[in-house]
Amino acid sequence: DQRVLHIPALDLTIWYLQYAYSFTTQSGSVRIAVARGRDRLRSGQATDWDTYRFTPRSFGFAFGKKLHFPDVCANGYWLYASSNVFDGSTGNFTGAVVWRISLLELANGGPIHAEYVTDATLGGGSSYPFAPGGLSARMYWADTLTTTTIRIWMQDVTGLITHIDRNTASWSSAVAS
Numbered sequence: 001d002q003r004v005l006h007i008p009a010l011d012l013t014i015w016y017l018q019y020a021y022s023f024t025t026q027s028g029s030v031r032i033a034v035a036r037g038r039d040r041l042r043s044g045q046a047t048d049w050d051t052y053r054f055t056p057r058s059f060g061f062a063f064g065k066k067l068h069f070p071d072v073c074a075n076g077y078w079l080y081a082s083s084n085v086f087d088g089s090t091g092n093f094t095g096a097v098v099w100r101i102s103l104l105e106l107a108n109g110g111p112i113h114a115e116y117v118t119d120a121t122l123g124g125g126s127s128y129p130f131a132p133g134g135l136s137a138r139m140y141w142a143d144t145l146t147t148t149t150i151r152i153w154m155q156d157v158t159g160l161i162t163h164i165d166r167n168t169a170s171w172s173s174a175v176a177s
Contacts (some may be wrong), residue, residue, distance in 0.1 A: 003072045010107045013041050021066040021088040028066020034106050050109045056085050059097040059116050066086050073130035075139050077157055082128040090128045095119050096126045147171050
């Protein structure tokens with residue numbers, strides 16, 4: 001899986017790449033690659049991309065896990081990414097993570113600092129999709145609690161995370177025939 005987005009205000013192209021699980025390293029990682037400016041994006045040179053690798057261990061998960069089902073989005077200040085975490089051998093779901101990185105750190109091309117929260121802390125489920133389209137200081141994402149309730153999460157620029165639960169029309173996860 002992979003996702004790409006462009007941050008026009010900083011002329012950043014972000015490429016989120018998911019790598020397969022390796023039995024040798026006992027991990028399935030993701031890489032966030034950043035091209036700063038149009039010339040670097042067009043050059044075709046791998047050295048024109050800054051890359052940052054994340055593993056489940058980056059977020060406190062044990063060896064033997066992999067990241068899967070990614071999402072990536074940005075607001076006016078942060079790049080947000082999310083992923084589910086699965087056991088690399090069995091494929092069983094073991095958690096989820098949402099993290100953010102300062103867009104200014106990415107624009108500077110140096111070291112970055114990722115802030116993250118896991119589903120164990122959030123008390124939520126899995127597959128946290130973001131609500132794109134804003135330049136505000138807030139980011140929104142959601143998960144389903146039941147077939148009639150959705151939880152909408154909000155994180156502000158300071159890092160404070162809050163949520164609100166909303167009722168929805170009933171839905172089914174059964175496969176349509």
